[in-house]
Amino acid sequence: MSYRVALNFEDGVTRVIEVKPMETVMDAAYRQKVNLPVDCSDGVCGTCKCRCEQGAFDLGDDFLEEALSEDEAQEGYVLSCQMVPSGDCIVSVPVPSSSCKLTPAEFAAEVSTLDRVSATTIRLGLTLPDPGTLDFLPGQYVNIALPDGQTRSYSFSSAPGASEASFLIRNVPGGAMSTHLTETVTLGEKMSFTGPYGSFFLRQVQRPVLMLAGGTGLAPLLSMLEVMAETGETSQPVHLVYGVTTDDDLVEVARLEALSQRLPNLTFACCVADEASVHPQKGYVTHHLSDADLRGGDLDVYLCGPPAMVEAVRNFLAEKNIVPASFHYEKFTPADISTSEAA
CATH class of the missing domain: 3.10.20.30 (Beta-grasp domain)
Incomplete structure (x- = not known):
């Protein structure tokens, strides 16, 4: 062995x-x-x-x-x-x-899924000739190449070892990757990526876990939850708050419901910031965090979203005098270049 x-x-x-x-x-x-x-x-x-x-x-x-x-x-x-x-x-x-003397590994893959799951989100699935050659930590990302040599960074929403590597990609009007996926790419087409990268990944679960996602920042947290559900190694409670801007941004809710069936300790809540939303829960993720959710800081926090959201959560925790046992976060920008930090 x-x-x-x-x-x-x-x-x-x-x-x-x-x-x-x-x-x-x-x-x-x-x-x-x-x-x-x-x-x-x-x-x-x-x-x-x-x-x-x-x-x-x-x-x-x-x-x-x-x-x-x-x-x-x-x-x-x-x-x-x-x-x-x-x-x-x-x-x-x-x-x-x-x-x-290492260079990032490069992978050639075939487009096996290309779904416009909402007006603002695309689900991309890539299949490798030998999926076993792709090894990453749940929460990490890769740089996917465009035909002109540019790259964009996206976190896996699938678990390591899955037959298909999947990603949630925000459909940005005029965006290079968005335009490529919506106007050029077809099923079976070849795409390449390098990686994996990132220090934002799931650590051993030893205490309650709080996950906070903003928009397509849900992707790496889905990868983490898939691993938790597959291994069944945690008896700790896991709570996810998933916030988006508009109703169109709210995706993969059915998948979260399915994960909660496989992972009995998982609970989740969704919220929409747009006041015109028809969703029953409005506002930002911080509006839906109770003192019970924060557990006095005796928990591990995983946070992924736009910079403004990440800073809002950090300020919220500071105002509450909450210092999590561990706090891992990743910011992503409109150009889809992500940065990871941990505290």
């Missing part, structure tokens, strides 16, 4: 490697041509220090305190030259992928 270790680099590039039993992460990475930072390889210098965000492993005791202190080890820091996984892991590497 081997283990999957996702190496998440400082620039957001992720590469998944296979680690054999009793093999160190360093040795496995080099075997697969990923040149992690290294100097001594003996647990002496600390050059290969990383942080394990998730997963079980053994560090042994063949390293010096100067290379990795006890306090650092308690915080999840590891030496990749000493770390021997005993399960799947996620490891943050504090250097850009380019310094490890």
Whole structure:
């Protein structure tokens, strides 16, 4: 049996490697041509220090305190030259992928789904010849190429391992990708993308989860929920508040209802900001967050939406004096270039 270790680099590039039993992460990475930072390889210098965000492993005791202190080890820091996984892991590497001689993986795919699910949203599905070659963390994104070489960034709405990689794309009038998808692309056409990227991804669920989505920012949260439903690993409550601007922007509600059947601990609410909406719940996501939802900060928050929404939520939490146990958020701009941050 081997283990999957996702190496998440400082620039957001992720590469998944296979680690054999009793093999160190360093040795496995080099075997697969990923040149992690290294100097001594003996647990002496600390050059290969990383942080394990998730997963079980053994560090042994063949390293010096100067290379990795006890306090650092308690915080999840590891030496990749000493770390021997005993399960799947996620490891943050504090250097850009380019310094490890990595280039983002490129994938050629075929358009298998192209649905205009509303006046403002397109659902795009891409199928690879071998879907197993695409490995990502739920919540991450890829850069999809346009014919002229430009790219646009979109988060997966599908789970890793799905037969079809799916995306929710806002239909922006005059937008390069929107125009391409609505006027040029047909089923069966070839499209390519690079990635995966991003530090906005699902961590191990150890406490209640609050998810907040704005518009097509729902996509990465759908990917996370799909994984939760597939694995059935969490008994923690999960609550999602999904806010949009107009009724046309409200999509994938049936999918959320289906997910709530597969994930009994999931509850969700939708709201529409437009005062002329016929939806029963109006306003912004912050209008639909109770003190009970916030749990005094004893929860993990995942937030994805436009910059104004992200800042509004951050200000709302500050005014409430709520400091979540972990707070992960991603902003996206009209040009569909996303940035991820975590606190």
